[in-house]
Amino acid sequence: MPKSVKSVTVSPEPGRLSVRKTYKLYIGGKFPRSESGRTYLVDGDNVALASRKDARDAVLAARAAQPKWAGATAYNRGQVLYRIAEMIEARRAEFTALGVPGAEVSAVVDRWVWYAGWSDKIAQVAGGANPVAGPFFNISAPEPTGVVAVVAPASLLGLVSVIAPAIVTGNTVVVLAAGPQVAVTLAEVLATSDVPGGVVNLLTGRYAETAPWLAGHDDVNALDLTGVDHPDLAAELERAAAGTLKRVIRPVTGGPDFTADPGLRPMTALLETKTVWHPKGY
Amino acid sequence: MFEYAPAPESRSVVDLAGSYGLFIDGAFDSGKDGNVFKTVNPATEEVLAEVATAGPEDVDRAVAAARRAFGPWSELPGAERAKYLFRIARIIQERARELAVLESLDNGKPIKEARDVDLPLVAAHFFYYAGWADKLAYAGFGPDPRPLGVAGQVIPWNFPLLMLAWKVAPALATGNTVVLKPAETTPLSALFFADVCRQAELPPGVVNIVTGAGDTGAYLVQHPDVDKVAFTGSTEVGREIARTVAGSGKRLTLELGGKAANIVFDDAPVDQAVEGIVNGIFFNQGHVCCAGSRLLVQESIADSFLDSLKRRMATLRVGDPLDKNTDIGAINSAAQLARISELSEIGSAEGAERWSPECSLPERGFWFAPTIFTGVTQAHRIAREEIFGPVLSVLTFRTPEEAVAKANNTPYGLSAGIWTEKGSRILAVADKLRAGVVWANTFNKFDPASPFGGYKESGYGREGGRHGLEAYLA
Structure with a gap:
């Protein structure tokens, strides 16, 4: 039997009935219910159960938002990510009430701050001038790969550790979230952090149902399988992704250690390198 | 000649x-x-x-x-x-x-x-x-x-x-x-x-x-x-x-594979651009994954530019690969020749206009004359599929936005070319092209120090x- 007690009960006052939160999807900056009308019960809450159609709507929203987000200045993207950290700090109690340890909330805030700083530095670290043997200006710079579909791990730190490296460089994401109450609360943070609608789209439900549609979707550029815990399903999704040659981040055996220094790879795995040549001459 | x-x-x-x-x-x-x-x-x-x-x-x-x-x-x-x-x-x-x-x-x-x-x-x-x-x-x-x-x-x-x-x-x-x-x-x-x-x-x-x-x-x-x-x-x-x-x-x-757009703006240096287009599609018989196989030329200069291109193509020497004068050698295999021929016939059948300079091809071996198609639309197979041969599809555009949209209208994204004298336009267009290598006022340049990929x-x-x-x- 599911727990009958609501997981979030902020300042219950005797004699007053608290107002509950409805846990919905986050698509294009809005909080719709699943178009399927379905919900599933998680710890006493009726949570939206995303469908194939929701996943496709989310890809449309992510694609629509991507050029403008990638075209924003790196400085601007960094400010937006930093704003996310501020908003989480302010909502610390809400996350801890959902059972996220205080230390993890702190790590999450710090992770957003870390990635916020990368926005205007990664291009210099991952790109640069190439000393070619001829009279040419030659430069390589990283660019976002586009729309990234993410099967997210259950923890808040894991969720943030897959979203932040994708969006800091200008990608937009469709995230299949585990731990729905925490994920939706993060979506509410994003909605109030100047993150443009559509940059992060968050679907709750069963990833085994929705992920295959995203893996095979022609307008998705990359697939992050970090949160997939069945090797056979991961292989199947990777095979589906081959249809349009999506970039694939495979799950790590034994699960990744999100408390460790993430390094550059979570960002560079979702970057393309563009090399531009021009002759030199008077 | x-x-x-x-x-x-x-x-x-x-x-x-x-x-x-x-x-x-x-x-x-x-x-x-x-x-x-x-x-x-x-x-x-x-x-x-x-x-x-x-x-x-x-x-x-x-x-x-x-x-x-x-x-x-x-x-x-x-x-x-x-x-x-x-x-x-x-x-x-x-x-x-x-x-x-x-x-x-x-x-x-x-x-x-x-x-x-x-x-x-x-x-x-x-x-x-x-x-x-x-x-x-x-x-x-x-x-x-x-x-x-x-x-x-x-x-x-x-x-x-x-x-x-x-x-x-x-x-x-x-x-x-x-x-x-x-x-x-x-x-x-x-x-x-x-x-x-x-x-x-x-x-x-x-x-x-x-x-x-x-x-x-x-x-x-x-x-x-x-x-x-x-x-x-x-x-x-x-x-x-x-x-x-x-x-x-x-x-x-x-x-x-690739289906690179080579974009020529109305202010491009014509002779340089023609050389670049020719090199882009006829280098190595067009057997190049990053070949500039789609020419996007600004409508206002299209006619005169194509005249210049055809004049230049008429000077290309096709023949014995071991002759040091030869510009275009043999197609690598009978199978590849068949594929190039088939797609070219489809180009004509779909309504594009085919042109090659007069050139005599050797009797033995696998040969294909340098070819351009004009009047090509984005729906044509010769604009969408990689031909991997000396065949150029010519499309036109009016504005930079249209050029970028057409250039990116392909599932491929290996390379692209830009021809214009305007520096700010080069940088703006290069930013918007979804391709791993962008050659501006040059084409088909390679160097071990320069990353390449799609x-x-x-x-x-x-x-x-x-x-x-x-x-x-x-």
């Missing part, structure tokens, strides 16, 4: 044996089953040699040899690995004339391209990656980057030795060992490279060459003891390899430069 007397390069600099075996564990052998295939000179259809077909057991032996060699090779100090690669680079320079003639014979490409482009770049690539072997800790992939193990590499027929260099040099510099399969129609330069490795006294098993057709490549890619797969070739085969590798944990890089369905991973190391490091 001036008449030129033939200036044939001598083929006596290449000593061809009648048959060649596989190169496994430092020695040549004929393969377990003794099956062979013939490789022909596409300019004459003359059989150049018989080459062993590697079956599953042969691929097994090659992978096992690479596995045995991996431990000692990866544990060598980087500076020592570097010296082997420097040796290889030097030997390639010393044997450049021989290898250039061989490449021209087996591939059909003009000797002037093999001599002036392929071979210098091959040597440069080994020099470049040799220098990385003892500097990997500074490459930005962590303080102690490790090699992956055995790399299975499958390469195409358009730049046989250059594609080998792109694959083998970074793999060896980073401490991996390799099993490489050259293309079925151009196996010879890889086997000569095996001899270069012997001359360099490279330890046995570090480089293994298995020849054969698609089946041999498939055994290699599927082999459970291969840690890393690198493939250059068609997007169709690339997809199949990605499916095969899925779930195996093998690392994968793919350099696949967006979208043109594959993933980069070859060349510091970026090229990542594919071979954990």
Whole structure:
């Protein structure tokens, strides 16, 4: 039997009935219910159960938002990510009430701050001038790969550790979230952090149902399988992704250690390198 | 047009044996089953040699040899690995004339391209990656980057030795060992490279060459003891390899097809742009994955620009690849010629207007005259599919936004060209093009220090430069 007690009960006052939160999807900056009308019960809450159609709507929203987000200045993207950290700090109690340890909330805030700083530095670290043997200006710079579909791990730190490296460089994401109450609360943070609608789209439900549609979707550029815990399903999704040659981040055996220094790879795995040549001459 | 007397390069600099075996564990052998295939000179259809077909057991032996060699090779100090690669680079320079003639014979490409482009770049690539072997800790992939193990590499027929260099040099510099399969129609330069490795006294098993057709490549890619797969070739085969590798944990890089737009704005320097368009599509008979196969020309100058282009095309010399005057050599194979012919016929059938300069083609061998199609729309198959031959589809545009939209309207994303005198326009358009290499006021330039590779369905991973190391490091 599911727990009958609501997981979030902020300042219950005797004699007053608290107002509950409805846990919905986050698509294009809005909080719709699943178009399927379905919900599933998680710890006493009726949570939206995303469908194939929701996943496709989310890809449309992510694609629509991507050029403008990638075209924003790196400085601007960094400010937006930093704003996310501020908003989480302010909502610390809400996350801890959902059972996220205080230390993890702190790590999450710090992770957003870390990635916020990368926005205007990664291009210099991952790109640069190439000393070619001829009279040419030659430069390589990283660019976002586009729309990234993410099967997210259950923890808040894991969720943030897959979203932040994708969006800091200008990608937009469709995230299949585990731990729905925490994920939706993060979506509410994003909605109030100047993150443009559509940059992060968050679907709750069963990833085994929705992920295959995203893996095979022609307008998705990359697939992050970090949160997939069945090797056979991961292989199947990777095979589906081959249809349009999506970039694939495979799950790590034994699960990744999100408390460790993430390094550059979570960002560079979702970057393309563009090399531009021009002759030199008077 | 001036008449030129033939200036044939001598083929006596290449000593061809009648048959060649596989190169496994430092020695040549004929393969377990003794099956062979013939490789022909596409300019004459003359059989150049018989080459062993590697079956599953042969691929097994090659992978096992690479596995045995991996431990000692990866544990060598980087500076020592570097010296082997420097040796290889030097030997390639010393044997450049021989290898250039061989490449021209087996591939059909003009000797002037093999001599002036392929071979210098091959040597440069080994020099470049040799220098990385003892500097990997500074490459930005962590303080102690490790090699992956055995790399299975499958390469195409358009730049046989250059594609080998792109694959083998970074793999060896980073401490991996390799099993490489050259293309079925151009196996010879890889086997000569095996001899270069012997001359360099490279330890046995570090480089293994298995020849054969698609089946041999498939055994290699599927082999459970291969840690890393690198493939250059068609997007169709690339997809199949990605499916095969899925779930195996093998690392994968793919350099696949393209349908590059070469965008000419109304202020472009016409003569320079015409040279660039001609080089973009007719270099190497158009057998180039990054070929500028779609010309997007601004409508206001389209007529006069096409006149200039046609005048220039009329001076292209098509014929004997070993003639130093030749601009366009032979199509690599009968099968490729059939594909080019078929797509060109579809171009006409779909309503585009076909034009080629008058040129007499040799009677034997595989030949295709340089061809342009005008009146092409984005829906035409010749605007969407990679032809991989000397065939240019011409479309027009009115505004920069339209040019960018049309250029990006393809599942491919390997390369693109921009021709304009306006600097700010170059930078703005380059930013918006979804392609891994953008040539502005130039085209088809390559350098070992410059990363190369595609967006979208043109594959993933980069070859060349510091970026090229990542594919071979954990």
